[in-house]
Amino acid sequence: xxxxxxxxxxxxxxxxxxxxxxxxxxxxxxxxxxxxxxxxxxxxxxxxxxxxxxxxxxxxxxxxxxxxxxxxxxxxxxxxxxxxxxxxxxxxxxxxxxxxxxxxxxxxxxxxxxxxxxxxxxxxxxxxxxxxxxxxxxxxxxxxxxxxxxxxxxxxxxxxxxxxxxxxxxxxxxxxxxxxxxxxxxxxxxxxxxxxxxxxxxxxxx
Amino acid sequence: xxxxxxxxxxxxxxxxxxxxxxxxxxxxxxxxxxxxxxxxxxxxxxxxxxxxxxxxxxxxxxxxxxxxxxxxxxxxxxxxxxxxxxxxxxxxxxxxxxxxxxxxxxxxxxxxxxxxxxxxxxxxxxxxxxxxxxxxxxxxxxxxxxxxxxxxxx
Numbered sequence: 001x002x003x004x005x006x007x008x009x010x011x012x013x014x015x016x017x018x019x020x021x022x023x024x025x026x027x028x029x030x031x032x033x034x035x036x037x038x039x040x041x042x043x044x045x046x047x048x049x050x051x052x053x054x055x056x057x058x059x060x061x062x063x064x065x066x067x068x069x070x071x072x073x074x075x076x077x078x079x080x081x082x083x084x085x086x087x088x089x090x091x092x093x094x095x096x097x098x099x100x101x102x103x104x105x106x107x108x109x110x111x112x113x114x115x116x117x118x119x120x121x122x123x124x125x126x127x128x129x130x131x132x133x134x135x136x137x138x139x140x141x142x143x144x145x146x147x148x149x150x151x152x153x154x155x156x157x158x159x160x161x162x163x164x165x166x167x168x169x170x171x172x173x174x175x176x177x178x179x180x181x182x183x184x185x186x187x188x189x190x191x192x193x194x195x196x197x198x199x200x201x202x203x204x205x206x
Numbered sequence: 207x208x209x210x211x212x213x214x215x216x217x218x219x220x221x222x223x224x225x226x227x228x229x230x231x232x233x234x235x236x237x238x239x240x241x242x243x244x245x246x247x248x249x250x251x252x253x254x255x256x257x258x259x260x261x262x263x264x265x266x267x268x269x270x271x272x273x274x275x276x277x278x279x280x281x282x283x284x285x286x287x288x289x290x291x292x293x294x295x296x297x298x299x300x301x302x303x304x305x306x307x308x309x310x311x312x313x314x315x316x317x318x319x320x321x322x323x324x325x326x327x328x329x330x331x332x333x334x335x336x337x338x339x340x341x342x343x344x345x346x347x348x349x350x351x352x353x354x355x356x357x358x359x360x
Binding site for chain 2: 014017018021022024025028029031032037038039040041042043044045046047068139140141142143144145146148149150152153156157160171175176178179180203204
Protein backbone atom coordinates (compact mmCIF):
# COMPACT_ATOMS: atom_id res chain seq x y z
CA UNK A 1 0.00 0.00 0.00
CA UNK A 2 2.77 2.37 0.96
CA UNK A 3 4.74 0.93 -1.92
CA UNK A 4 4.57 2.78 -5.19
CA UNK A 5 3.20 0.77 -8.06
CA UNK A 6 6.32 0.56 -10.14
CA UNK A 7 8.69 -0.54 -7.35
CA UNK A 8 8.73 -4.21 -6.63
CA UNK A 9 9.92 -5.65 -3.35
CA UNK A 10 13.26 -7.42 -3.82
CA UNK A 11 12.68 -11.16 -3.89
CA UNK A 12 15.06 -13.97 -3.14
CA UNK A 13 14.33 -16.80 -5.48
CA UNK A 14 13.29 -19.78 -3.42
CA UNK A 15 13.01 -22.21 -6.28
CA UNK A 16 16.22 -23.99 -5.42
CA UNK A 17 15.42 -24.16 -1.71
CA UNK A 18 13.88 -27.58 -2.15
CA UNK A 19 17.01 -28.82 -3.90
CA UNK A 20 19.25 -27.64 -1.09
CA UNK A 21 16.98 -29.19 1.49
CA UNK A 22 16.92 -32.42 -0.51
CA UNK A 23 20.68 -32.52 -0.61
CA UNK A 24 20.94 -32.11 3.15
CA UNK A 25 18.14 -34.61 3.67
CA UNK A 26 19.90 -37.23 1.60
CA UNK A 27 23.14 -36.64 3.48
CA UNK A 28 21.45 -37.20 6.84
CA UNK A 29 19.45 -40.14 5.51
CA UNK A 30 22.66 -41.86 4.55
CA UNK A 31 24.62 -41.09 7.71
CA UNK A 32 21.81 -41.88 10.15
CA UNK A 33 22.09 -44.97 12.23
CA UNK A 34 19.10 -45.01 14.47
CA UNK A 35 20.50 -46.31 17.70
CA UNK A 36 18.68 -49.35 18.98
CA UNK A 37 19.68 -49.82 22.57
CA UNK A 38 17.66 -52.92 23.08
CA UNK A 39 18.64 -56.20 24.57
CA UNK A 40 18.34 -58.59 27.43
CA UNK A 41 18.99 -56.90 30.75
CA UNK A 42 20.83 -58.77 33.44
CA UNK A 43 22.11 -57.89 36.86
CA UNK A 44 25.32 -59.55 37.99
CA UNK A 45 25.69 -60.60 41.63
CA UNK A 46 28.08 -58.58 43.81
CA UNK A 47 31.71 -59.69 43.76
CA UNK A 48 32.32 -62.76 45.87
CA UNK A 49 33.60 -61.90 49.32
CA UNK A 50 33.23 -65.13 51.14
CA UNK A 51 31.60 -68.32 50.10
CA UNK A 52 28.22 -68.66 51.70
CA UNK A 53 26.80 -72.13 51.75
CA UNK A 54 23.13 -71.97 51.03
CA UNK A 55 21.19 -75.15 51.46
CA UNK A 56 18.69 -75.51 48.70
CA UNK A 57 16.33 -78.32 48.03
CA UNK A 58 17.45 -80.19 44.95
CA UNK A 59 13.88 -80.35 43.64
CA UNK A 60 13.57 -76.54 43.61
CA UNK A 61 16.41 -76.13 41.13
CA UNK A 62 15.78 -76.52 37.43
CA UNK A 63 19.18 -77.32 35.99
CA UNK A 64 20.30 -76.49 32.48
CA UNK A 65 23.81 -77.29 31.32
CA UNK A 66 25.37 -76.48 27.97
CA UNK A 67 28.55 -78.09 26.67
CA UNK A 68 31.10 -76.90 24.16
CA UNK A 69 29.28 -78.64 21.31
CA UNK A 70 26.17 -76.55 22.01
CA UNK A 71 24.30 -79.55 23.37
CA UNK A 72 22.00 -79.09 26.31
CA UNK A 73 21.47 -81.18 29.40
CA UNK A 74 18.20 -80.30 31.09
CA UNK A 75 17.35 -81.84 34.46
CA UNK A 76 20.08 -84.43 33.89
CA UNK A 77 18.67 -85.57 30.58
CA UNK A 78 19.93 -84.73 27.10
CA UNK A 79 17.69 -82.16 25.48
CA UNK A 80 17.31 -82.45 21.72
CA UNK A 81 14.13 -80.50 21.04
CA UNK A 82 14.33 -76.89 19.84
CA UNK A 83 15.44 -74.49 22.56
CA UNK A 84 12.02 -72.78 22.54
CA UNK A 85 10.53 -75.92 24.14
CA UNK A 86 12.42 -74.96 27.29
CA UNK A 87 9.99 -72.12 27.88
CA UNK A 88 7.07 -74.38 28.77
CA UNK A 89 9.23 -76.63 30.94
CA UNK A 90 10.46 -73.64 32.91
CA UNK A 91 6.93 -72.30 33.28
CA UNK A 92 5.76 -75.66 34.60
CA UNK A 93 8.62 -75.75 37.04
CA UNK A 94 8.03 -72.24 38.35
CA UNK A 95 4.26 -72.58 38.62
CA UNK A 96 4.47 -75.79 40.58
CA UNK A 97 3.16 -75.96 44.12
CA UNK A 98 4.81 -79.04 45.57
CA UNK A 99 4.26 -78.05 49.17
CA UNK A 100 0.74 -76.72 49.42
CA UNK A 101 0.61 -76.78 53.24
CA UNK A 102 2.75 -73.64 53.39
CA UNK A 103 0.51 -70.58 54.08
CA UNK A 104 2.55 -68.24 51.93
CA UNK A 105 2.27 -70.58 48.99
CA UNK A 106 -1.48 -70.91 49.53
CA UNK A 107 -1.88 -67.13 49.54
CA UNK A 108 0.13 -66.88 46.37
CA UNK A 109 -1.92 -69.63 44.73
CA UNK A 110 -5.16 -67.86 45.64
CA UNK A 111 -3.88 -64.59 44.17
CA UNK A 112 -3.34 -66.14 40.74
CA UNK A 113 -5.98 -65.66 38.05
CA UNK A 114 -8.15 -68.67 37.22
CA UNK A 115 -6.40 -69.43 33.94
CA UNK A 116 -3.11 -69.84 35.78
CA UNK A 117 -4.55 -71.94 38.57
CA UNK A 118 -5.34 -74.64 36.03
CA UNK A 119 -1.73 -74.52 34.81
CA UNK A 120 -0.31 -74.83 38.28
CA UNK A 121 0.51 -78.43 39.03
CA UNK A 122 1.13 -80.02 42.38
CA UNK A 123 4.01 -82.33 41.60
CA UNK A 124 5.93 -83.13 44.81
CA UNK A 125 9.02 -83.98 42.68
CA UNK A 126 9.21 -80.43 41.29
CA UNK A 127 9.55 -77.04 43.01
CA UNK A 128 7.83 -76.27 46.33
CA UNK A 129 6.27 -72.98 45.23
CA UNK A 130 6.98 -70.20 42.70
CA UNK A 131 8.80 -68.33 45.44
CA UNK A 132 11.22 -71.18 45.92
CA UNK A 133 11.83 -72.16 42.31
CA UNK A 134 15.28 -71.46 40.91
CA UNK A 135 16.49 -71.83 37.35
CA UNK A 136 20.17 -72.60 37.12
CA UNK A 137 22.01 -72.26 33.84
CA UNK A 138 25.62 -73.17 33.40
CA UNK A 139 27.49 -72.87 30.15
CA UNK A 140 30.89 -74.10 29.12
CA UNK A 141 33.66 -71.80 27.93
CA UNK A 142 33.24 -73.33 24.51
CA UNK A 143 29.49 -72.79 24.28
CA UNK A 144 28.55 -70.33 21.59
CA UNK A 145 27.19 -66.97 22.64
CA UNK A 146 24.26 -67.52 20.29
CA UNK A 147 23.02 -70.55 22.25
CA UNK A 148 23.63 -68.75 25.52
CA UNK A 149 21.39 -65.88 24.43
CA UNK A 150 18.75 -68.27 23.09
CA UNK A 151 18.53 -70.09 26.42
CA UNK A 152 18.60 -66.85 28.40
CA UNK A 153 15.91 -65.41 26.17
CA UNK A 154 13.66 -68.39 26.77
CA UNK A 155 14.19 -68.29 30.52
CA UNK A 156 13.22 -64.62 30.58
CA UNK A 157 10.31 -65.36 28.27
CA UNK A 158 8.97 -68.00 30.66
CA UNK A 159 9.01 -65.60 33.59
CA UNK A 160 7.67 -62.68 31.55
CA UNK A 161 4.78 -64.82 30.30
CA UNK A 162 3.92 -65.71 33.87
CA UNK A 163 4.09 -62.08 34.99
CA UNK A 164 2.11 -60.84 32.03
CA UNK A 165 -0.63 -63.41 32.42
CA UNK A 166 -0.90 -62.64 36.10
CA UNK A 167 -1.82 -59.00 35.46
CA UNK A 168 -3.76 -59.73 32.30
CA UNK A 169 -1.40 -58.20 29.76
CA UNK A 170 0.30 -59.66 26.72
CA UNK A 171 4.01 -60.39 27.11
CA UNK A 172 4.81 -57.52 24.78
CA UNK A 173 2.74 -55.08 26.80
CA UNK A 174 4.39 -56.27 29.98
CA UNK A 175 7.87 -55.70 28.54
CA UNK A 176 6.94 -52.19 27.50
CA UNK A 177 5.79 -51.13 30.98
CA UNK A 178 7.53 -47.88 31.79
CA UNK A 179 8.63 -48.04 35.38
CA UNK A 180 9.01 -44.28 35.71
CA UNK A 181 5.20 -44.00 35.53
CA UNK A 182 3.58 -44.65 38.85
CA UNK A 183 0.64 -46.71 37.66
CA UNK A 184 2.74 -48.87 35.37
CA UNK A 185 5.31 -49.40 38.08
CA UNK A 186 2.56 -50.61 40.40
CA UNK A 187 1.38 -53.13 37.81
CA UNK A 188 4.96 -54.28 37.33
CA UNK A 189 5.47 -54.78 41.04
CA UNK A 190 2.14 -56.52 41.42
CA UNK A 191 3.05 -58.94 38.64
CA UNK A 192 6.33 -59.86 40.28
CA UNK A 193 5.03 -60.04 43.85
CA UNK A 194 5.98 -63.37 45.38
CA UNK A 195 7.48 -64.77 42.17
CA UNK A 196 11.08 -63.59 42.01
CA UNK A 197 12.90 -63.97 38.73
CA UNK A 198 15.40 -66.45 40.10
CA UNK A 199 17.69 -67.12 37.17
CA UNK A 200 21.10 -68.18 38.35
CA UNK A 201 23.91 -68.14 35.85
CA UNK A 202 26.93 -70.05 37.00
CA UNK A 203 30.45 -69.24 35.97
CA UNK A 204 31.38 -71.44 33.01
CA UNK A 205 33.62 -74.46 33.36
CA UNK A 206 37.17 -74.22 32.19
CA UNK B 207 -15.80 -35.75 -24.50
CA UNK B 208 -16.98 -32.21 -24.53
CA UNK B 209 -17.78 -32.47 -20.93
CA UNK B 210 -14.18 -33.21 -20.06
CA UNK B 211 -12.82 -30.53 -22.35
CA UNK B 212 -14.62 -27.84 -20.48
CA UNK B 213 -12.99 -28.75 -17.24
CA UNK B 214 -9.52 -29.05 -18.70
CA UNK B 215 -9.17 -25.30 -18.64
CA UNK B 216 -8.55 -25.48 -14.93
CA UNK B 217 -4.94 -25.48 -13.90
CA UNK B 218 -3.56 -28.96 -13.35
CA UNK B 219 -0.39 -27.98 -11.53
CA UNK B 220 0.15 -29.43 -8.15
CA UNK B 221 1.18 -26.58 -5.90
CA UNK B 222 4.79 -27.16 -4.93
CA UNK B 223 5.13 -24.21 -2.62
CA UNK B 224 4.85 -26.42 0.45
CA UNK B 225 7.43 -28.89 -0.82
CA UNK B 226 10.44 -27.22 0.84
CA UNK B 227 8.56 -27.20 4.11
CA UNK B 228 7.90 -30.94 3.91
CA UNK B 229 11.49 -31.62 3.00
CA UNK B 230 12.72 -29.39 5.82
CA UNK B 231 10.54 -31.24 8.26
CA UNK B 232 12.06 -34.55 7.20
CA UNK B 233 15.49 -32.97 7.28
CA UNK B 234 15.06 -31.77 10.84
CA UNK B 235 13.81 -35.19 11.90
CA UNK B 236 16.91 -36.89 10.56
CA UNK B 237 19.20 -34.16 11.88
CA UNK B 238 17.84 -34.66 15.37
CA UNK B 239 17.84 -38.45 15.36
CA UNK B 240 21.25 -38.82 13.76
CA UNK B 241 23.97 -40.13 15.98
CA UNK B 242 27.27 -39.75 14.23
CA UNK B 243 29.40 -42.75 14.88
CA UNK B 244 32.30 -41.50 16.89
CA UNK B 245 34.18 -44.73 16.65
CA UNK B 246 34.92 -47.33 14.05
CA UNK B 247 33.93 -50.79 15.07
CA UNK B 248 36.89 -53.02 14.43
CA UNK B 249 35.18 -56.32 15.14
CA UNK B 250 32.50 -58.31 13.38
CA UNK B 251 29.08 -57.56 14.75
CA UNK B 252 26.35 -60.01 13.93
CA UNK B 253 24.18 -59.70 17.00
CA UNK B 254 22.14 -62.66 18.23
CA UNK B 255 18.36 -62.66 17.99
CA UNK B 256 15.98 -62.70 20.92
CA UNK B 257 12.48 -61.51 21.70
CA UNK B 258 12.44 -60.59 25.37
CA UNK B 259 14.06 -57.25 24.73
CA UNK B 260 14.00 -54.40 27.20
CA UNK B 261 14.67 -50.83 26.28
CA UNK B 262 17.15 -48.68 28.12
CA UNK B 263 15.36 -45.88 29.93
CA UNK B 264 18.28 -43.50 30.10
CA UNK B 265 20.76 -43.55 27.27
CA UNK B 266 23.44 -41.50 28.97
CA UNK B 267 24.02 -44.33 31.41
CA UNK B 268 25.01 -46.78 28.70
CA UNK B 269 28.59 -47.64 27.76
CA UNK B 270 29.39 -49.95 24.93
CA UNK B 271 31.75 -52.88 24.76
CA UNK B 272 32.22 -54.72 21.49
CA UNK B 273 33.37 -58.30 21.26
CA UNK B 274 33.95 -60.28 18.10
CA UNK B 275 36.43 -61.55 15.58
CA UNK B 276 38.49 -58.62 14.22
CA UNK B 277 37.44 -57.47 10.78
CA UNK B 278 41.05 -57.10 9.78
CA UNK B 279 42.13 -60.67 10.33
CA UNK B 280 45.54 -60.10 8.72
CA UNK B 281 46.62 -57.61 11.37
CA UNK B 282 44.78 -58.65 14.51
CA UNK B 283 44.36 -62.40 14.09
CA UNK B 284 41.09 -64.31 14.09
CA UNK B 285 40.62 -64.78 17.83
CA UNK B 286 37.69 -62.77 19.24
CA UNK B 287 38.84 -59.49 20.77
CA UNK B 288 37.29 -56.88 23.04
CA UNK B 289 36.98 -53.35 21.78
CA UNK B 290 36.27 -50.28 23.89
CA UNK B 291 36.36 -46.82 22.34
CA UNK B 292 38.87 -47.27 19.54
CA UNK B 293 41.24 -49.86 20.93
CA UNK B 294 41.42 -53.54 21.67
CA UNK B 295 41.80 -54.40 25.33
CA UNK B 296 42.37 -57.51 27.38
CA UNK B 297 39.59 -58.62 29.74
CA UNK B 298 41.43 -57.49 32.89
CA UNK B 299 42.03 -54.01 31.46
CA UNK B 300 38.30 -53.35 31.38
CA UNK B 301 38.30 -52.01 34.93
CA UNK B 302 40.07 -48.91 33.65
CA UNK B 303 37.45 -48.43 30.97
CA UNK B 304 34.64 -48.85 33.50
CA UNK B 305 36.20 -46.25 35.78
CA UNK B 306 36.63 -43.80 32.90
CA UNK B 307 33.01 -44.23 31.94
CA UNK B 308 31.89 -43.82 35.54
CA UNK B 309 33.86 -40.58 35.83
CA UNK B 310 31.76 -39.13 33.04
CA UNK B 311 28.60 -39.59 35.10
CA UNK B 312 27.48 -37.64 38.11
CA UNK B 313 28.00 -39.05 41.57
CA UNK B 314 24.42 -40.21 41.99
CA UNK B 315 24.28 -42.02 38.68
CA UNK B 316 27.53 -43.93 38.95
CA UNK B 317 25.99 -47.04 40.39
CA UNK B 318 23.38 -47.17 37.68
CA UNK B 319 25.84 -47.45 34.81
CA UNK B 320 24.77 -50.05 32.26
CA UNK B 321 27.30 -51.89 30.17
CA UNK B 322 25.92 -52.77 26.76
CA UNK B 323 27.65 -55.88 25.48
CA UNK B 324 27.63 -55.95 21.71
CA UNK B 325 28.77 -59.50 21.12
CA UNK B 326 28.98 -61.29 17.82
CA UNK B 327 26.95 -64.50 17.85
CA UNK B 328 29.93 -66.63 16.83
CA UNK B 329 31.92 -65.73 19.92
CA UNK B 330 32.43 -68.47 22.51
CA UNK B 331 31.35 -68.03 26.09
CA UNK B 332 34.91 -68.11 27.49
CA UNK B 333 35.81 -64.53 26.65
CA UNK B 334 32.28 -63.35 27.49
CA UNK B 335 32.53 -64.80 30.98
CA UNK B 336 35.98 -63.25 31.49
CA UNK B 337 34.44 -59.88 30.66
CA UNK B 338 31.52 -60.52 32.99
CA UNK B 339 33.82 -61.42 35.86
CA UNK B 340 35.87 -58.26 35.39
CA UNK B 341 32.75 -56.11 35.24
CA UNK B 342 31.50 -57.78 38.37
CA UNK B 343 34.72 -56.95 40.19
CA UNK B 344 34.75 -53.37 38.96
CA UNK B 345 31.18 -52.87 40.15
CA UNK B 346 29.44 -52.34 36.84
CA UNK B 347 26.93 -55.04 37.38
CA UNK B 348 24.11 -53.98 35.12
CA UNK B 349 24.50 -55.63 31.77
CA UNK B 350 22.59 -55.40 28.55
CA UNK B 351 23.14 -58.17 26.06
CA UNK B 352 22.43 -56.25 22.90
CA UNK B 353 20.33 -58.28 20.51
CA UNK B 354 18.00 -57.90 17.60
CA UNK B 355 14.35 -58.74 17.59
CA UNK B 356 13.73 -62.23 16.31
CA UNK B 357 11.21 -62.52 13.52
CA UNK B 358 8.82 -65.31 14.36
CA UNK B 359 8.53 -67.92 11.64
CA UNK B 360 5.17 -69.46 12.35
